[in-house]
Amino acid sequence: MAGCFLWPRRRVTSKAKNRIEVHVVDASSLSDGENLRMPTTAMYSISGGKALAEAIEGVADLVPLPFLSTFVRMAIKVLEACEETTAIEENLEDLQSRVYNLMLVVVDTVPINKKTSLELQDKISKLQAILDNILADVRKIKEQRKWLLFFFRDLNKERVGRCVDRLDGALQQFNARLSPGRESASQLTRIEDAVNRTTRPHNAPSAHTRQDMPPLARKLYGRESLINEIATLLASEDTSRVCITGAGGMGKTSVALAVVDSPAIKNAFPKEFIFWVPCVEAKSSDLLRRILYAQLRVTAETYDSLETLIAELDVTKQRRLILLDNFETPWLRLSVEEQSKVADILLCLAKLSHIALLVTMTSGFTPDGIEWEHRPLSPLDSEAASAAFKSRYRDAARGHELVVDGPQLEDFLTSIGRIPLAITLAATSGGHLRASPSDLLQDWSRSGTGMMSEKETAGMNRTIRLSLDNSSVKANPEALKLLAILSLLPAGTTGSNLDLWAATLDPPSGAAETLLAAALIEQGEGSFGTARIFVHPTIQSYMLHHGHLSLEIRNAVYDACYSFILDHKSTPDDRKFKSDLKALAVEEINIQGLLMETDVRNPRPKAIDALIAFALYQASTKPSTVVASHALKVAQTAHDTSHCEAARQLAEAHHCLGKTHLKLQRFEEASVHLEKARAQFKSLPGGADRTRSGECSLELLDAWMFSRTKDSNDMQSLAEEARTNLAHDTNDKYNTARGLHIYSSFLWWSNSPDEEVLLPLLSAKALFEELDCLASSAECLYLLARTCAGSAVDKAEQSGGLDILGRSLSYTVRCLIHLRCYEEVMGVITRLLPLEQAFGAPGGMAQAVELLGYTCVAIFDLAGARRAYDGALLHFSKMQPGVMSKEDVERCSLNLTKLQGRTMIDEDCFHTLAKPDPLD
Template sequence: MTESWVRKTASNLRSRPELETRQVSPVSHVQHMLTLEEKRATPNTAMYAIEGGKELAKALENVSALIPLPFLSSFVNVGIKVLEACQDASAIEENVKDLQERAYNLVLVVVNSTIHEKTSPELRERIKALQCVLSDILADLAKIKDQRKMLLVFFPDLNKGRVDKCVGRLNEALEKFQLASQLRAELHVEDVLVKINSALLPQLDRIEAAVDRFSQPHNSPHPREDMPLPHRIFCGREDLVNEITSLLATESTSRVCITGVGGMGKTSVGLAVAESVINKKIFLKKHVFWVPCIEAKSPDLLCRILYAQLRVTAESYDTLGPLVAELDSSKQRRLLLLDNFETPWLSGEDQTKVFQILVRLAELPHIALLVTMTSGFTPQDIEWYHRPLAPLDPPAARDAFKRKYRDAAGGHGLIADGPDLDELLASIGYIPLAITLMAASGGCLGISPVDLLRDWKEEGTEMMSGNQTRSMDDTIRLSMERGIVKSNPEALQLLAILSLLPAGTIGSNLDLWASSLTPSRCHAAVKTLCTAALIELQSDGHFETSRIFVRPTIRSYMSHKGRIPPETRDQVHDACYKFVLQHKSIPDDHKFKGDLEALASEEINIQALLMEIPINAPQPNAVDALIAFSLYQAWTKSSTVVASHALAVARAQDDLHVAVVTDRRAAARRVAEAHRSLALSLLRLDQYDEACVHFEEASARFKNLPGGADLPCAGEASMLLLETRMYLEPFSAELESLAQEAQRNLSHDRTDEYHVAHGFLGLGIFLWWSQSPKEEVLDALSAAKEIFERLGCPKSIAMCLYHLARTYAFHGEYAEALPIIKDASEKAEQSGEVGVTLLRTLSANARYLIVLGCYDEASGVFARLLPLSQVVGAPGSIAQDLELLAYNCAAMMNLPGARVAYDGARIQFIKIKSTRLGGDGVDRCTDNLRRLESMAEMTQNGFSQLMRPDPMY
């Protein structure tokens, strides 16, 4: 920078032979120089005019604050541009050479005058006038240069006149400058050079000495570090880099702060931006400075690092004054990349002083600031363009993983990169550093994503080790050791709590999980952890509904090596069990809908905590919470994971053979309830055979409870067993006997109207299925409906209405069935039990509309039905609904829609092909697809040839 230009200029001026103190004529001078050229191969005078002038101009520009030559470098620069333009306009060489020599002499004379005369305001104005003349001449020369070469060859006189006018303007300006006599006496050019030599070289010597002192200060402020190279594997951030580059290109938007948790790739983005602004010539390479702040644990150390990285020296490094003055002395734009700024911002005890340093830098408009910091908030009172970093999207994460894996494996690519890799990337939260370290580990050892996922679950972030600055554990540990975190014990306690919640939680539920913290202390802890980027807050403007969560890498780090105290873990588990049991209800309860919403808001967290319950040593209420939650899932989106674990824990507790009879009864009841819960989920998933096994076991266990049978519960299990077997078997005396037994058990206590009504409902369903007389079916269903209406049970009323409508539809009375099924849908909505009841009623509604020819109205029903069917996830229901859609599309002459829907239905029917429903469905869809493939367009005749969905009631 300054040092190299000064030294080069001084060396050039000292070494030129024409600067010897002797007088020669212009001719003899040129001859002398030609002789030297031949003997020494040194540049001639014209070359010195340009090259030496360049060096002089740059030296004057860079050290103008150190020597008494104000405003001079701008003038010399314009002169140099004129000399260069003269060289380019070579088609009329002799004329331009004359102009070139006069311009060179002018620059020398002005420099000489400035050195030997007092720089009065009048002299400055005269020099400014000359500069304007030079600028006009430069414009004329640019026009000559832009002409096509053919024009310059055939019409050279056009430009001769233009150059002559330039020379004339130059002479006229010189007359006004009152130095024309010196320039006309061309014999005295050497005198000018000698005078410049004698006057300027001593000053250059002093400048060079000053540069030497500053380049090798007596007390180096801090070891200087070179900017790292941008990361070679850089995926998924290109748009962000381009956006930040555009912001930095303009002074008004050149304050950018990148924030995010440790390992999110902030430094990588910062380095990529630095490379981008250089490549796009927004900043010169020498004007882009990387300032590593990771060791700047105090304002004083930050100040010294700034001095070192910006190559600024001073007598003292205790204040920022000399550095700011140096930056302000030149208005050349510069970029400061303050990397890992969280260290001075969050670790030091005096954040005010750190902020003052940042403000002083930000006050210089031509200094662009790009700050990266592990934080959730930017420093206040500066107009930042805040860009918080999110994880990579899945495609970019896959690309980054595979490229790094290939690198580490010596060019051998990852073979198994399907769903297993997706699961691995999701488990580490798509965080760039975690991806890089995981891929490097896998590639180095040549192991698969399956093995890496196993290691991750066992070892966590410990397996992600690189060098000291690239270890995931070290990255997280540094964030936790920030002064702002260590000074707030509640923050670490809250971090431990939130680390047990994989989905985070909303602000209004913090009192549920962190009941030991007061609201005010909890809010303060949230702010501290967000500031340190250990947690993240997805705000919607209201704290109560904003989501607070911890990234997977930090959660994994916390879960190992006893970083979460046992008492904290027990507290969170107890809170989970209490929360589930507080919201335990059945679909006919008036609070069921609200309970579903509450459990849904914490479903992922609850499942994760419940699955941690040990089989042999569960805490109090653990099994009850497991069973209650598995029932909740059966009513919403069925899953056998929690239900199977509930059964395993309940069995282990029952095997303890507790001596007290009441405890034995409670333990045995839990096993029966767990069987029933698991069976219900299996039924919802169309896994009928397995469901039958557990319904039978549940019914038997309820009958054989220690201390006496629970017949109503046994009757419920038997009635569900009957419903399941009706999917698998034709009518038989055995099923009729099962129906009668189930109703007797449900009606055992005549005062228990709720179970009595369920007995009538189950009987009515069986009578309909066994094709009993219509009146018998309607009587049983109507009796059940009347009791449920009296008790105010919306879900059960909806089921009664559903089966009443199906009875009318079965007998072809679709006009009577349609209003009943619509009422059933309204009751199902009211109950909140949308997983089965609403799904069934909507599906029946679509069937009846299709049969009645109301295809447009049926299309409206499908808009609600199909997404709900997908959520529930039962292949049988999905298949039937898609087949209905296909048939409705065909009826509306939509041939492509019909083909797509039939194909989707066939795929779902294949999943349950072993059942009668599945086998028949595959045959119908296959046959209809074959018919549709032969059609060029759908016609009414073609539609009539399609097999109708079965059943249509």
């Protein structure tokens, strides 16, 4: 029987490739019948592992005989166990070869469409039993620890050798022979087809040039968790439809390639079942089909449909991964009709549940009918961007490190949007030149992407041009206009405010949808109306330096900005002031950026008025002299060139800058500009504006009172001038009330009798309340509270009643705390504490000391605060049970606990304290 089947000689294989290749003896030495039954080397060359198992399982399914399928699956288990046990590789490969050939011979021996004899079935069952025993031996070897394998290597070799001997003996008894004929040849052909389909996936030549998958990029900073997340999604059939989106240069392909190279993907998909499909040249549905056939290595008689390709993919359920890279080309840059055909192609692939799809594209507008897992790429965070820049810089500088770090590098990376491609190109260029971050930032501000060498610039610009060349963008002129408009807004805008900046577009939301699809703009979190719509800095730079921002569009944006500011110009006494502040705050960064671009020598109409109005808005919120100083510079130049209305605008600009300095408590600078404004309003070409001059006098008086640089006579004169000028028009109740209020403030400041202070103050309050002026009414009440509190204390002191004096002082302290006049509080408390101590009531003393503790925290006196709260707790403890407030003790204890262990007090600490009762 040995002559019926000769064992193949073993071929030492490369462990890296993990292949088992069967060699048979020269067929010329066999009989004709043996020639028909011997498998050839070409026919049965097969990759190991999972591919082998799938191929043989497919073969077993060709012959629907249960006993044969059971035998084949047992043989597979032995082969897989051998694959997993590599410590004594040489003997196991010998065993694998024998089991593999035994399997093929048995399958070849069983006739098709004929009744199988009981004798043959029995022999196959005996072979299966032997394989079962061999499997047990191999598993015992596998389960041994490594050191046992090392010390008992020879013993294990003997065990494998006995397995081989058992197979030899079994084969000598397996003497079933099949008569040579067409049926055997047919069966072997079917076996060959099944093996080829499963072990060499789509390995046919193609009419379209096949491209290799790009090499894996260098380390990707800041993307590690995202890569692992996507790999996990693809490994599961439930979430194996993933779309990576992002603007050009965000690193979509690099992330996708890193996903493919991740351990999770390698475990789920054999290397030969991962396919890269470059879609950047797929400018029609027909080209996309041809590229798919080429990259998946499938040939067909016609490429007009996907039938052959889908059938090839569906031959077995072996999982495959298809990476469709740069899918925006066939999806977003084609006509509606072609786009529909592309969607059909993708849907056909998606219907195969064992096919995982990974798509990269610039837009998240993916074809319907597929449940996608969208993973948009954002710019790198600060830490990752810095690490990526330094690494690339070091390589380009041939090992030299970036010398300057910190804020300068952060500023530069922020200016280029922390976009991976921009970081790579800028770092490469900077490394070649050994440039510092500040040098790079200057170059970026001056020339944008032109700061890079020609080769690198082409790379950055090409990604942007590809998006601009999108057919839907080119077919929509309004989309390009909106892109230009948004490129002028450094902070982007909300969807609801697109009408503000792009009023001529009808509607701007349609153009925005086109740009979002092309990834030329981004949408932040939230709904379209409230989310920020913005352009990345690299695209903004490209639009700026490549002639896409026409003078017409620029002027339209400037005019929209000026109109928006002036439409929301109001004072704190206007009912719409609060809503105006909110509206301006949403666009504050854009407005300031556009206003600072105002041409000093040739400002557009309304530009100076808008500059002044916006600077006054900032004075009411976050005072800054930047815009106010620019307003003065533009107004001064206009005045010097005899610009119409220039004299008034110059006076307004001086007033605006003076008021801003006053808010910043720069009293000397405030006085200079307010005095100039006051003088210019008095000498306007068309006649003096007494009201505006009176307003300047009002604020100048504030600056003098705070700085204490003028004598009382000068201040008295200025106060009377301010009241007179503001009240010169008896029909103007509002400004009459303002004159009365500022005069009352001066009287209070100069320690005039309370009756003199209260008389004009109450008149001003009544007028403001009649006019429903909330802010000015509040100011009157503020001054009234301070005046009345002081008056109450004076009268109580004159009366000699200690009880009423103590209560007056206590409530004065509380009023001053409400007004945040903490320095004044300390003066009143020094009068209150001795009085409470002399009075002898522990409750009054406890409350007074608690007020002292709270005030000490407000002025950052940590030691004083601790002593005061300790004292307050002591005095609260002296009160009789039932009288002492549990809440008072808990409040003081809580505040004292917050102060323990601290070395200093700051604003945050102060705001966490519980306020004394009844201040809450």
